[in-house]
Amino acid sequence: MTTRSRPDHGRPDPGPDAIMSERRHLINVAYRLLGSLAEAEDAVQETYARWYAMSPQQQDAIDSPGAWLTTVASRICLNLLGSARVRRETYVGEWIPEPLPERTEWSTGRTGASTVDPADRVTLDESVNLAFLVVLESMTPAERVxxxxxxxxxxxxxxxxxxxGRTPAACRQLASSARRRIRESRGPASPGAHHAGIVRDFKQAWEAKDIDALIGLLDPDATAIADGGGLATTFLRPIEGGEQIARAWVELADRRPGDMTVLERTVNGQPGLVVVQDGVTLTVFAFEVAGDRIKHIWVVRNPEKLRLWTTG
Structure with a gap:
């Protein structure tokens, strides 16, 4: 980490390397606050623009540049969350958080998880899976932050x-309200290996067009929600009911071209599926498994949200 020492202050002043080393943390915060990697990157870019717009004297007066950057990025996200609600009222179809572009093949297991860089672990925990992010979307901007x-x-x-911009006591209440929403949305947790097995069985039943097997894997009250952003052909309204979802997925299998491949890939830290054609990611599927059944399926087809899945 590069630091500069100014003779008039006696304490190290962070250089560009130290300031830029905060970027990963800022992206992690902003992604969870916004549910969009593209918007998170924009918010972080704006944060750095504000830092470098200050004079060296103003920068030197800041005791903790990392804390300053986090504060500014969070305020930018808070403002964006307010405007995002207005923008999403005109969004075509359902809006689903942007899935993180992971290439991990969960079929091999996560035996290498212990070797993951600790700085990257935060992207693998519960706070980044799609089920969690979807619940965050139901919160007010202040609750979420x-x-x-x-x-x-x-x-x-x-x-x-x-x-x-609230009192600490009010923020405590906001977090408590958000925590309650998270608790109420949770079903019985499924171990990772069990979750992966259910998703793999679903993939095999889907490819075999075995409607009875699909129904057996889906909760009777399951829901499937798709996000095409008006840019990709998909169902605009949620599909409710395990049997209805199973029939819809068999219809998808009937229409799928032979050169499309369904891959087992990690989606936001959980076993998911990805449809690829000619090296381009067309669809990302995320699943919430409760017990032995699939409770929710999220289908992301908006090409803008899948750009990084293809380009890396």
Missing amino acids: AFILHDVFCHSFAEVAEIV
Whole structure:
């Protein structure tokens, strides 16, 4: 880490390397706050633009540049969350958080997980899976910011209050309300290997067009939600009911060209499926498994949200 030492202050002043080393953390925070990797990157870019717009004297007056960057990025995200609600009212079809572009083949298991760079672990935990991010979408912007910053990134409520513009006590209530939403949305947890097995069985039944097997793998009250953003052909309304979903997936199999491949890939830290054609990712499927059944399927087909799955 590069630092500069200014003779008039006696404490190290972070150089460009140290400032830019915060980027990964800022992206992690912004992605959870916004549910969009593209928007998160824009928010972080704006944060750095504000840092470098300051004079060296102004930068030197900041005791903790990392904390300053997190505060500014969080405030930018808070503002974006307010405007995002308005934009999503005109969004064509359902809006699903943008899936993270992972290439991990979960069929091989996560035996190498212990060798993952600790700095990358935060992208593998529960706070980044699609089920969690979907629940975050139901929260108010203030609830979401208070919960993510306090419960996920361990900021004090005093720090959160400075960002949200509320008292620490009010932020504590916001996080408590958000926590309650998370609890109410959760079904019985499934171990990772069991989750993977259910998704693999679903893939095999889908490819075999075995409607009875699909129905057996789906919760009777399961829902399937698709996000095409008006740019890709998909169903605009959620499909409700295990039998209805099974029939819809058999119809998809009937229409699927022979050169399309369904791959087992990690989607936001969970076993999922990815449809690829000519090296281009067309669809990403994320699953929530409760017990022995699939409770939710999220289908992302919006090409804008899948750009990084193809380009890396």
